[in-house]
Amino acid sequence: GEALSQISLAPARGESLVDVLDVLDGRAMRWEHVFLLGLSEGQFPRHFSETSLLNEADRQAWAGQGLELYCRDDLTAREMLLFYLGISRANQTLTLSYLHCDAAGKASAAGGFLAGVIDSLGGEETLLDKGCLRKIPTGLFVLDDDEIATRGEAETLAMAELFGLGSKSTGRGMGQLAQEDSPGALRRIARGLWIAHRRWLRGESDEFDGRISDRVLLGQLARRFPGQTVFSATRLSAYGQCPWRFFAKHLLQIEPLVDPQRKLEAVSRGLLCHAVLCETLTELSQRHGLPLRLGDLPEDELLQTLERVFDAQAEVAGAGAAWPVLWEIQRQNMKRDLRNYLLAQRNDDPLASECLHFELAFGQGSRAGGEDQADRASVPEPVIVSLPPGDQSDAEPMRIRLRGRIDRVDRVQTEHGDGLMVVDYKTGRLPKYAENTTGQNTQMPLYIEAIRQLLGEDALGGAFHGLGSEGNINLFAGVKLRAGQVKEAKGFPETQAKALQTIGGFIAGMAAGDFTPKYSKASCSKCPYRQACAISPARAEVKVISSQ
Numbered sequence: 001g002e003a004l005s006q007i008s009l010a011p012a013r014g015e016s017l018v019d020v021l022d023v024l025d026g027r028a029m030r031w032e033h034v035f036l037l038g039l040s041e042g043q044f045p046r047h048f049s050e051t052s053l054l055n056e057a058d059r060q061a062w063a064g065q066g067l068e069l070y071c072r073d074d075l076t077a078r079e080m081l082l083f084y085l086g087i088s089r090a091n092q093t094l095t096l097s098y099l100h101c102d103a104a105g106k107a108s109a110a111g112g113f114l115a116g117v118i119d120s121l122g123g124e125e126t127l128l129d130k131g132c133l134r135k136i137p138t139g140l141f142v143l144d145d146d147e148i149a150t151r152g153e154a155e156t157l158a159m160a161e162l163f164g165l166g167s168k169s170t171g172r173g174m175g176q177l178a179q180e181d182s183p184g185a186l187r188r189i190a191r192g193l194w195i196a197h198r199r200w201l202r203g204e205s206d207e208f209d210g211r212i213s214d215r216v217l218l219g220q221l222a223r224r225f226p227g228q229t230v231f232s233a234t235r236l237s238a239y240g241q242c243p244w245r246f247f248a249k250h251l252l253q254i255e256p257l258v259d260p261q262r263k264l265e266a267v268s269r270g271l272l273c274h275a276v277l278c279e280t281l282t283e284l285s286q287r288h289g290l291p292l293r294l295g296d297l298p299e300d301e302l303l304q305t306l307e308r309v310f311d312a313q314a315e316v317a318g319a320g321a322a323w324p325v326l327w328e329i330q331r332q333n334m335k336r337d338l339r340n341y342l343l344a345q346r347n348d349d350p351l352a353s354e355c356l357h358f359e360l361a362f363g364q365g366s367r368a369g370g371e372d373q374a375d376r377a378s379v380p381e382p383v384i385v386s387l388p389p390g391d392q393s394d395a396e397p398m399r400i401r402l403r404g405r406i407d408r409v410d411r412v413q414t415e416h417g418d419g420l421m422v423v424d425y426k427t428g429r430l431p432k433y434a435e436n437t438t439g440q441n442t443q444m445p446l447y448i449e450a451i452r453q454l455l456g457e458d459a460l461g462g463a464f465h466g467l468g469s470e471g472n473i474n475l476f477a478g479v480k481l482r483a484g485q486v487k488e489a490k491g492f493p494e495t496q497a498k499a500l501q502t503i504g505g506f507i508a509g510m511a512a513g514d515f516t517p518k519y520s521k522a523s524c525s526k527c528p529y530r531q532a533c534a535i536s537p538a539r540a541e542v543k544v545i546s547s548q
Helices: 056-064 072-087 112-120 124-130 151-162 172-179 183-199 215-224 233-241 243-251 266-288 299-317 324-347 433-438 443-455 492-511 537-547
Strands: 031-036 090-096 230-232 354-362 383-387 398-414 417-426 459-466 473-477 479-482 485-488
Touching: 031 072, 072 090, 072 112, 215 492, 230 233, 233 243, 233 443, 233 492, 266 299, 266 324, 266 354, 266 398, 266 417, 299 324, 354 443, 383 443, 383 492, 398 443, 398 492, 417 443, 433 473, 433 492, 443 459, 443 473, 443 492, 473 479
Parallel strands: 031 090, 230 398, 417 459
Antiparallel strands: 354 398, 383 398, 398 417, 459 473, 479 485
């Protein structure tokens, strides 16, 4: 009896059952966890295809004669009922999945039923922010340690454990490599351990954090920045947001993996809206002359011109769209946003703007008159911009060559000041005022200086115009808007000078080989290079503390 009491027995295994039910039979049943897989476009609901015997028209005709045949609408209704029952049967968790790209990398999308659920919950971006939507990139599948079968799988698991990607950190992957006498793999892992150790050391950032110390490389960087480089506001903003990301993308030229998108990408959407506005305003200015005052135009002429130009541009942009129904929805949304924007500019512009130039380009090697949409005042050469020195007041200003394209240049006259106003269209979030001075967005400070050089007139500042449904305007200028009223923005010349000094500091950092990562919860979580730089809040805090 005593001996038997010391013996433990595993609990009896229950039966493994698979229930195969009709849709109607499953209505009264519920499960703790429900998984609906394969909800991709074309798979569920499936694309309807005609049969060789009876096509849809024949089925409809026979049904009209009283013969019960399944038609296209009947199949869709049954699939919709199946989907509804599936998503409403879970007591605890519901998991819905689809392939966003196939094995060859071809983009796929959620089926119509799943897309409706995602949109009703706020869209993919909202679900990602809430942690309710997970995208599994190609190549990040790591086996558990008890499933290792080959040396390659062991090395993959060892590297995943090293960088915290494995589900468990048992060290078995590295142990198996040691048993199999794989010196090459062990050396690579040892280097990774050494890099991780150095990155977490307290002290000033060094070559393991993004600071280049090699004399030859430093000499090349000093010659390249600023003398051999034609800068753009986009690249300078990239350095301001994160020097390491700038280093990876623009110096090492590492391209991130393309993530297939179900919707029109922000860049493509922005290009279409910019092209439509440029052509619309250019056509109106050719009829009514410059400067163009939108408030003086008949509303019907403004909207008819926009309608015609948009339809022509959208037809080209939407040719061969992978998802025609989604493209049509986006097309209508963009047309509505542009219509609302132009009406707001016509009916409620507190600055009483006069439009002078559209798509003013410089340093891009193309001029007006060709296929490129560029203003007649555009120049192929870069603009020379002087950046004031920092703390050393006796130092010479830094002169850089700048290329870019300004969406629109207006002239404004207010009781608090007048001059040229740079207008930049944004289809997404508008940059905040502080982002212009901290260097997270260098576009407006640089473009203000650029139009002073190009047009020979003083600039009052710049304005970011939102093309979304709200139609907001954020100013970085000598005036500001408060409750629809124009107020003076005191100290703007000093603010502009500070912004240019910050940009000069960025270029000095490039020349000195300073590409240390800058941690930001918002941007780092979406950065395609985050696994390479391995920055984290804790590591960033160590570096900040050690430098104080």
